[in-house]
Amino acid sequence: MKTEMICAGFGGQGVLTIGRFIAQAGMREGKHVSWLPSYGPEMRGGTANVSAVVSDQPIASPIVSTPDILVALNQPSIDKFGPQIRPGGVLVYDTGMCPKGCNRTDIQIISAPLTELAQEIGSNRVVNMIAIGMVIGRTNVIKYESMEEDLTSFLKDRDPDLLEKNLIAIKKGMELGKP
Amino acid sequence: MEVIATRPESLREVSFTYCPGCMHGVAHRLIAEAIDEHGLINKMAGVAPVGCSVFAYKFFNFDMAEAAHGRAPAVATGIKRARPDMHVFTYQGDGDLAAIGTAEIVHAANRGEHLSVFFVNNAIYGMTGGQMAPTTLPDMKTTTSPYGRKVDDVGYPIRVCELLDTLVAPYYIERVSLLSGPDIIKAKKAVSKAIQYNKEGRGFTFIEFVSTCPTNWGMKPLESMEWARENMLPYFKPGVFRDKGAQA
Amino acid sequence: MSKVLMKGNEAVAKAAINAGCRLYFAYPITPQSELIEYMAKMMPTVGGTFLQAESEVSAINMVYGAAGAGKRVMTTSSSPGISLKAEGMSYIAGAELPCVIINVQRGGPGLGDIQPSQGDYFQATKGGGHGDYHLIVLAPSSVQEFADMASEAFDLADKYRNPVMILADGMLGQMMEPVEFKPAVTEKEMEEMGHQHESWCIHPNQDGDLKHHHEINSLEIDPVVLEKHVNHLYEKYDKIAANETRHELYNINDDNEMVVVAFGTASRIVRSAVDELNAEGKNIGLFRPITVWPYPYEALAKCIGPKVKQVYVFELNTGQMVEDVKIAVNGKVPVHFWGRVGGMVFTPEQIKEKLQACY
Numbered sequence: 001m002k003t004e005m006i007c008a009g010f011g012g013q014g015v016l017t018i019g020r021f022i023a024q025a026g027m028r029e030g031k032h033v034s035w036l037p038s039y040g041p042e043m044r045g046g047t048a049n050v051s052a053v054v055s056d057q058p059i060a061s062p063i064v065s066t067p068d069i070l071v072a073l074n075q076p077s078i079d080k081f082g083p084q085i086r087p088g089g090v091l092v093y094d095t096g097m098c099p100k101g102c103n104r105t106d107i108q109i110i111s112a113p114l115t116e117l118a119q120e121i122g123s124n125r126v127v128n129m130i131a132i133g134m135v136i137g138r139t140n141v142i143k144y145e146s147m148e149e150d151l152t153s154f155l156k157d158r159d160p161d162l163l164e165k166n167l168i169a170i171k172k173g174m175e176l177g178k179p
Numbered sequence: 180m181e182v183i184a185t186r187p188e189s190l191r192e193v194s195f196t197y198c199p200g201c202m203h204g205v206a207h208r209l210i211a212e213a214i215d216e217h218g219l220i221n222k223m224a225g226v227a228p229v230g231c232s233v234f235a236y237k238f239f240n241f242d243m244a245e246a247a248h249g250r251a252p253a254v255a256t257g258i259k260r261a262r263p264d265m266h267v268f269t270y271q272g273d274g275d276l277a278a279i280g281t282a283e284i285v286h287a288a289n290r291g292e293h294l295s296v297f298f299v300n301n302a303i304y305g306m307t308g309g310q311m312a313p314t315t316l317p318d319m320k321t322t323t324s325p326y327g328r329k330v331d332d333v334g335y336p337i338r339v340c341e342l343l344d345t346l347v348a349p350y351y352i353e354r355v356s357l358l359s360g361p362d363i364i365k366a367k368k369a370v371s372k373a374i375q376y377n378k379e380g381r382g383f384t385f386i387e388f389v390s391t392c393p394t395n396w397g398m399k400p401l402e403s404m405e406w407a408r409e410n411m412l413p414y415f416k417p418g419v420f421r422d423k424g425a426q427a
Numbered sequence: 428m429s430k431v432l433m434k435g436n437e438a439v440a441k442a443a444i445n446a447g448c449r450l451y452f453a454y455p456i457t458p459q460s461e462l463i464e465y466m467a468k469m470m471p472t473v474g475g476t477f478l479q480a481e482s483e484v485s486a487i488n489m490v491y492g493a494a495g496a497g498k499r500v501m502t503t504s505s506s507p508g509i510s511l512k513a514e515g516m517s518y519i520a521g522a523e524l525p526c527v528i529i530n531v532q533r534g535g536p537g538l539g540d541i542q543p544s545q546g547d548y549f550q551a552t553k554g555g556g557h558g559d560y561h562l563i564v565l566a567p568s569s570v571q572e573f574a575d576m577a578s579e580a581f582d583l584a585d586k587y588r589n590p591v592m593i594l595a596d597g598m599l600g601q602m603m604e605p606v607e608f609k610p611a612v613t614e615k616e617m618e619e620m621g622h623q624h625e626s627w628c629i630h631p632n633q634d635g636d637l638k639h640h641h642e643i644n645s646l647e648i649d650p651v652v653l654e655k656h657v658n659h660l661y662e663k664y665d666k667i668a669a670n671e672t673r674h675e676l677y678n679i680n681d682d683n684e685m686v687v688v689a690f691g692t693a694s695r696i697v698r699s700a701v702d703e704l705n706a707e708g709k710n711i712g713l714f715r716p717i718t719v720w721p722y723p724y725e726a727l728a729k730c731i732g733p734k735v736k737q738v739y740v741f742e743l744n745t746g747q748m749v750e751d752v753k754i755a756v757n758g759k760v761p762v763h764f765w766g767r768v769g770g771m772v773f774t775p776e777q778i779k780e781k782l783q784a785c786y
Contacts, residue, residue: 020603024432027605033432035603039458039541061699062602062692065774191640221632226492236642242629244495244643247518250488253480257492258629260476261450261500265631283488286481 001056003141004064006081007131008049009073009097014128018071019050021132025146026054034062047076054141069139071131073114078102092134092177094127110134112176118169123162126169133173144170187211189220191240200393200400202357203232206299209367210268211239213374224258224265226251228280230272231305249280252287255294266377268295274304277313277337284339291348291382295373298339301390302411309395313337316410321395336414340387344420350382352420356389356412358404365417376424389415430605435570435595436461438606439529440469442577443501445611447620448527449475450500452489454482456508457541458597459531463503483508487515487528494524495643497628499581499620503529505597506547507538509555516590517556520660521645525584525624527577528562529593531600534770542770543597545691548747551594552720559657561664563591563671564720566691570604572717578609585623587667594719596743598692598772668721678705679712681732685786686712688727688752689741690719697741699775704782710734711782719748727755735760737785741778742766 005022009015016037023033036051051064066086072078072093078101085091087106094114095101102109112134118127136144147170155163186192189211197203214223220241227235229248236243246254251269259267276284276298287294303321304310310323314336318327328336340354351373355366366388373384389411391403398406419425433441440462443451451466463479470477476493480486486502493500504512509530519526532547534540551564563583567573573595580591612620632638647653677698679686689697694715701711714730716723731738737760740749746764753762765781767773 020432023603027430027432033605035432036598037601039597039601059604059695060702061696061775062598062604063696063772063774065776224496224629233646236644240640242639242641242643244492244629245522245646246491247488247514250484250491250515253485253488254492254495256478256485257450257452257489257494257500258496259492260478260489261493261496261498262630265496265629282481283485286485 003054003068003139004066005052005054005069005071005141006049006064006067007052007071008047008077008081011048013048013073015048015071015073016050018128018131019052021128021147021150022054022135022142023052024150025142028146028150029142031055032057032059034059036062049077049081069135069141071135073097073127073131075100090135090138092131094131108138110138110177117172121165121169121172123165125162126165129166129169130173130176133170134177135173136170137174137177138179144174187215189214189223189240190238193237195238196234197231198394200391200403201231202301202388202390203299205357205363206297206388206390207235207238209363209370210270210297210374212367213371216371217374217378219266219374219378222265224262224267226255226258226267226269228269228271228275229306230275232270232272232299233306235270249275249278250283251275251280252283252292252294252296256287256290256292259293267293268297268377270297271299272305273298273300273302273312273314277339285343285346288343288349288383288385289346291350293377293380293382295377295384296386297370298385298387299390300339300387300415301392302336303392303395305392305395309392314415316414338415340385340420343385348383349385349421350423351376351384353385353422354387354389354415354417354420356408356417358389358391358408358412372424381424387415389417430607432603433570433606434461434601434603435573436531436600437465438570438574439577439593439595440465442574442608443527443581444469444473444475445608446499446578446581447612447617448499448501448577448581449473450493450498451476451502452478452480452486452493452500453502453504454480454486454508456505458533458600459503459505459529462529462531462600483511484514487512487519490526491515491519491522491524491643494519494526495522495629497621497624497630501527501529503531505531505533506535506544509547509550513550513556516562517558517560518645519590520556520560520562521558522643523588523660524590524643525581525588526590527580527584527593528590529595532594532596534768540770541597543692543743543772544768544770545596545693545743545747546768547594548719548742548744551592552722552751560660561589561720563587563589563667564594564718565591566594566717566719567599568691568694568715570599570602571606573599574606574608583671585620587663589663589667594691596692597770664721671718672721672723672726673717674723674726675715675717676730677701677713677715679714679730680710682710682734683712683730683732684710684734685737685739685782686714686730686735687739687741687782688714688716688748690716690748693741693743693773696773696775697778700778700782703775703779704786709786711786722751722755724751724755727752728757731756731759738762739782739785740764741773741781743772744768
């Protein structure tokens, strides 16, 4: 079982972090993982994307050209990577940032106003976590428990409030992602 | 019979390869005597340059490295950082230090690297056959300035002591001359002070020797000294530019 | 020890420190910035030296000095910076100094771009600097292997008194994969390591007696002596070629109808394509050189079985490895090449198409 994923958006939106958390959680589950960012001279505001692979077998190519999952945090990301999603694959996107959405009918599309939902939870910083929750809700690439363990070890002492909001955000995402 | 002068222990029993009348031998001897006097021979390492003194690594009686052209301060930095218990110096000419190695010397000085740098300025490239150096005087003829150094075209000679004196870190900077007996005695004192500061771990020390090149200047040795006193010393004025030890 | 998810640039830096590297001199350049930043952060915590040099030229000459003083020392850069280090690498090889140089390659020539490339293969394996010399060149294909090569590179450098280059690329530097680190060298091992080069290196006399005059030097003005020295280097290189050539075989068997050759990260992408085609019933073997100097000619020659009709080489350059492959194949079967350049990276689909077209 191998899941290939692309996360894309503007630089600074945290798309690299989404990929990283998924790779980290996959590793925690004993799977093979790889995380390959696009990198460029612009530190903020440019386009950023990351390929993440989670697999039972050793990973050959870390480059993903036909993703099973695309998480898009802006419209250009859907325009660029949407056509490459494997038929039957999953697209997760933020309706607030992607006004045109995606017109493919052979894939599963899950969308929500992520920024608004994040504000309801109480922090703009949890947009990523809602998106990860949506992925977990729809696919079995990683388990919620692995995310919870990772976030807890990372944030428990540093920022318990953010930890709680992150977990709420993931659960919210999982509800939205339920088939 | 009483022996009143002998080879310093810090010089090996190897013949110098310098031209008759060349002052490199004198400069080597001053450095070797100072190292002997400060009892550093067993903890000393030197870095030789590219230029007439390229074989200096054969002459000193302790571990030596031969650097690429201009890179001696970087090589010395590597040695000193790897062996902080050793005392390290570089020996460089004007082409090596003030042309191709400008970045290395400026940044080693700027870091206050714990090195002694001995800089021999004779206003010409010797080994390659008398080409123009960064310290060649205005209108001075060399094989690559056959009509004289035209300052409008290639700029003025670089005064390295003055340049390094703009930096905060260096501990001791002095220009001395090797152009007469009394000058050499004064030069010895400066070299000894640099080695002493090096021994005490004070920081970056820099001695410039104003010297000659009878061969490439086309002069007899004594004539070249006279010429240098008249022409070089007014431009490259001897003196102490920085001595944090004396201020303290 | 458990696995950690780390970027290649950081993993190799950590592994170098674990291997006893306590001196690091470098200059910032993308895409290896995480490496120099990791060293800046971690070297002081282990009592090591981190120094950001004023240039790549200075950095490699600081390495020359520290290696001449017999200590484990490393510098790292990316393609344009490696060109600047070429002078120093030639001197280091000439003076027979052990050190490790990492090249996180990017697109060239000139300033090029900052995307992954394998365009420095010739520079790494055939020269780079002037004169007759060789670096030992290791080409990792995963973050784990990149990290493992740090200690291997230092061991080889010390064993043969020769500079060792790890030839990585921007993709490997930037990507994260799980890594398991070898245990750090112990104090005792560090102590022993610190004395291993004392027969020739710059070091103080311990007991105050004049004992040695060691010369760290690549100058031999007498051609008779220089010829002897270069011959000595090449005897050493022959020994290295005989003992240290490394490669990986993937699905190599007597029934292979095609053999594919690729190194570094490119081999990962190629492996995906090979897997898919073999699942469809084809029989393609993949040969991956791990040392690109010395090149595993004999091992590759053995892979050209009776049914192999052709060999296909894929690289992220214009085919710089092809001549080495041709030496190994020795005219037995045709050797094809396809690659991407300028920092463009091929996909498994593209490789698959190329292989299908001529299978």
